[in-house]
Amino acid sequence: MNTLYDVQQLLKKFGIYVYVGKRLWDIEVMALELDHLHESKVITKEEFLQAKLVLKHEHRIEENKTKDNNI
Template sequence: MRTLYDVQQLLKKFGIFVYVGKRKWDIDLMRIELQNLHKAGVVPDDQYMKAILVLRREYHIEELREKHPNKNI
């Protein structure tokens, strides 16, 4: 699992489609849904950790884009 798309595909397997309208909010909601799936025991620890790392990285990128809108990040 390397990209946000991969995380979306994982959530899609459980019938979870996330689109709030702002990428940062989408990432937050994906994290919440992923945590709930992990707590329910349907997402294994290794897959969960990889997905969380992807979401953290993407969230950080979005924060940088907000701080520096003219830079190509």
């Protein structure tokens, strides 16, 4: 799992589609959904950790874009 698309596909397997309208918010909601899947033990620890890493990376990119646009 290397991209945000991969995380979306993982969530899609469980019928979870996330679209809030702002990419940063989408990433945050996906992280919450991953937490719930992990707590329910329907995804492996490896899937969970890899997906969280991808989301953290994408979240950082989006925050930097926001900061750059505000300067």
